[in-house]
Amino acid sequence: MTNAMNNMLNDLEALLVLKMADDKLFLGHMQSDWTGLGPILEEDIASSSMAQDDLSHALVLYEYLGNRFDLDPDVIAYERKPNQYLCCDLATVPDDFNWATSLVRRWLFTHYAAPVLDRLALFEDKELAERAHRLRAEEGLHVEYLDDWMRRLGSSSDEARDRIQEAIDLLSTHAGMLFEIPGRDIDTDDSFCCGRSELFEEWARNTNGVLEQTELKMQVQLPGMEIVGGRSGVHADHFAAAHAEMGAVRSADPGAAW
Amino acid sequence: MSGAANPVMNIDPSLEDQDKLAEFEQRIADGVLIEPGDWMPDAYRIGMLKMAEHHANSEIIGALPEGEWITRAPSLRRKLALTAKVQDEVGHGQMLYRVSQDLGKPREEMLRDLITGKTKYHNCFNYPAPTWADIAMIQWLIDGAAIMNQKTLADGAFGPYVRTMHRINMEEAFHFKSGEDMVLTLMSGTKKQKAMTQEAFDRWWGPSIMFFGPHDKPNCEQLPPMKWRMKTESNDSLRQRFLNRFAPAALDLGLLIHVCEKDEEGMVTSKKVDEACVPDDTTGNWGVTDPDWDEFFRVIRGNGPCNAHRVALRRFSYEQGAWVRRAIASGTSSLPPAA
Amino acid sequence: MSKIREQGFTFADELPPATDSVVGHYVVYTQKKEGAPHRYAGWLNAPDIDMATQYACEHYGQDESCVNIWLHDRSRMHETPVSDTPLPGEDAPDDPGATAWTVFTQKRRGDIHVEQGQVQLGDEKTALSAAVARFGQGMTQVRIVPRDSMASTEVDRVIWRTHDQGYRLAKGYSKSVRAKWDAFRKTEDIEEYRKDDIENHF
Structure with a gap:
């Protein structure tokens, strides 16, 4: 590991950017795999555009970090050890090409990403604020699109509602860990993480606001500060699998240009 | 990518109204484009429907071999480009199915015919893409060939198909350029990368030569597909243009052009340099050893390395997504208004 | 590759029953720059015009830079036949209380339809005739669509993305x-x- 990489990983503000970038990278990684296999052609195209947004957003944030710490964005994206990634568990829970899982995952995440980007857009660092502001405008498209689908499927046929409910039940157990704080030496509730409880409340309000218009239900608690997971580099096996697959070509010939 | 290298069409113009047919053929000869409200022979309507359907099927199945590599693309930009490229193919499929839908066949029926094997798609997607360099080769050679072909199809006579071709060609310029960039990068790279690229080239050169379809009948220009400008250039003429462009480019990059034998999985088992692949002294046209057309027909009949897998994955996706389509069809009229 | 893409599949003998999710058929026009005419981009299927608008943005709105999108159900448009001889049309003064129709024309066979302007007249027959008289000179086809049946993207909506699109x-x-x-x-x-x-x- 280079000094530059260590500098980045020891910078608490950089970790806030990195957790969003890593979430976006792995969410985009999971969703882009669907391209060509979606349930309706038009839907396939639309979701692929949004997967590209997520990957692009990751790139925009890695570029910011790369400029700041003198690192190649692809090196940040691909070449860290698994425990140096800060993405949440939710991003890499396998969906087995079940559209309900994919949809609910993205919906849970976008309601988290939007307010976090709002807060990053207020940072004093102008370059970061400007990038977050642009990303936020596009995140808004995801919120609108995914809310629309949740309302449609959550109040259509019994079959569709049951499938979405099942996905909510599976994924909501991971949703609380979206709010985990990276960097163990931050111990106050509202410091670097832009106010964890406040963020959680905003997320719960917005997601429940959509569910109230459907027959769907969701229960999520904010986990205690002592619980560690992805944002602390403690990952589930499915993360390791996704990470290995993502780097399979690149790691087979280290140092090569692609 | 595509391959309207041509579904088999048996067209019998003797069944048509001969006066109207003569007028139609004159209009085509005069370069007039046919729009859906115009009189056209039944065989033309059906032929265009099948051609657009075959082309759409090829886009939808063509999304699968490259789709396999999105998760493993070795840089963020390549990952984005490959996702966008595969997405374009789905988009092209959607636009082309629309042409056939307007000529009378529902999309659902076309998707079902594809996964039950009633209709076909382009042969080249029945070959495997076992390495990242295969993705580079597909985008460089197969998309290069597809653009050459589609450029001539955009010069055809059926308005809706021509409009779609123009839009598709605009987007496919990126596919080819991205492929060229990948091949150049790999051939400027490490020993390992170069070796992987040569192997991928060996796998894709044959299918590229066969891409344009079998040799033409001697009177092809007088037969309906060309006479009615459903296609505007013969298979052999397109193939020659492809060779003239890509054979010297491959050699300049340091690739060797081989004649290969392959096993049932589509992997090369033996190869020797193609001595015929040199430019002709007088015409300057590049030669090539005639490919194994038995293999071509064997793959068309369903016995290529990946036919079963491609269709099965498409069917899996169709069945897996059925509940979403049912939910949509069950009506959203009771939908609460968007917030 | 992801495991499912790799795996072998087994299927039931029969396909699941056909479901026609093709509820509506929408025609899409994109506008490249503010003030430029909307030009035909393509078509798509969607359950309703709201979802059709989202689909249009994520497909045709991403093919090239674009600031606005219009779309309408295909059943709502009226067209002249495609003609190689001058189209017959009779103008009439706009009626401010009547339906407003957006007019698109095709310049040559095979071309895409481009927005030309608007007529405001009671029924489709008079409206189409007036549209031909005003905008149909040298055109092979004229199409009118009632303004109130067209959806448009909202003024500030992001369509073309702001992050680098060079990769596509x-x-x-x-x-x-x-x-x-x-x-x-x-x-x-x-x-x-x-x-x-x-x-x-x-």
Whole structure:
């Protein structure tokens, strides 16, 4: 590991950017795999555009970090050890090409990403604020699109509602860990993480606001500060699998240009 | 990518109204484009429907071999480009199915015919893409060939198909350029990368030569597909243009052009340099050893390395997504208004 | 590759029953720059016009830079036949209380339809005739669509993305490709090869 990489990983503000970038990278990684296999052609195209947004957003944030710490964005994206990634568990829970899982995952995440980007857009660092502001405008498209689908499927046929409910039940157990704080030496509730409880409340309000218009239900608690997971580099096996697959070509010939 | 290298069409113009047919053929000869409200022979309507359907099927199945590599693309930009490229193919499929839908066949029926094997798609997607360099080769050679072909199809006579071709060609310029960039990068790279690229080239050169379809009948220009400008250039003429462009480019990059034998999985088992692949002294046209057309027909009949897998994955996706389509069809009229 | 893409599949003998999710058929027009006419981009299927608008933005809105999108159900448009001789049309003064119709024309066979303006007249027959008289000179076809049946993207909606789109455009690769060829070919040969790209293929 280079000094530059260590500098980045020891910078608490950089970790806030990195957790969003890593979430976006792995969410985009999971969703882009669907391209060509979606349930309706038009839907396939639309979701692929949004997967590209997520990957692009990751790139925009890695570029910011790369400029700041003198690192190649692809090196940040691909070449860290698994425990140096800060993405949440939710991003890499396998969906087995079940559209309900994919949809609910993205919906849970976008309601988290939007307010976090709002807060990053207020940072004093102008370059970061400007990038977050642009990303936020596009995140808004995801919120609108995914809310629309949740309302449609959550109040259509019994079959569709049951499938979405099942996905909510599976994924909501991971949703609380979206709010985990990276960097163990931050111990106050509202410091670097832009106010964890406040963020959680905003997320719960917005997601429940959509569910109230459907027959769907969701229960999520904010986990205690002592619980560690992805944002602390403690990952589930499915993360390791996704990470290995993502780097399979690149790691087979280290140092090569692609 | 595509391959309207041509579904088999048996067209019998003797069944048509001969006066109207003569007028139609004159209009085509005069370069007039046919729009859906115009009189056209039944065989033309059906032929265009099948051609657009075959082309759409090829886009939808063509999304699968490259789709396999999105998760493993070795840089963020390549990952984005490959996702966008595969997405374009789905988009092209959607636009082309629309042409056939307007000529009378529902999309659902076309998707079902594809996964039950009633209709076909382009042969080249029945070959495997076992390495990242295969993705580079597909985008460089197969998309290069597809653009050459589609450029001539955009010069055809059926308005809706021509409009779609123009839009598709605009987007496919990126596919080819991205492929060229990948091949150049790999051939400027490490020993390992170069070796992987040569192997991928060996796998894709044959299918590229066969891409344009079998040799033409001697009177092809007088037969309906060309006479009615459903296609505007013969298979052999397109193939020659492809060779003239890509054979010297491959050699300049340091690739060797081989004649290969392959096993049932589509992997090369033996190869020797193609001595015929040199430019002709007088015409300057590049030669090539005639490919194994038995293999071509064997793959068309369903016995290529990946036919079963491609269709099965498409069917899996169709069945897996059925509940979403049912939910949509069950009506959203009771939908609460968007917030 | 992901495991499912790799796996073998087993299926029931029968396909699940056909479901026609093709509820509506929408015609899509995109506007490249503010003030420019909307031009036909393509068509799509969707359950209703709200979802159709989202689909249009994520497909046709991403093909090239675009600031606004219009779309309408295909059943709502009225058209003249495609004609090689001048179209007959009779103008009439706009009626401010009547339906407003957006007018699109096709210049030549095979061309795409382009927005020309608006007529405001009671029924489709008079409206189409007036549209032909006002906008149909030298056109092969005129199409009118009632303004109130057209959906439009909201004024501030992001359609074309703000992050670098070079990865999905041919021009995003030109420089890099040019530079890499330098290692393999003489400059004049590269120029020749590139000319071939532009003239014959793209």
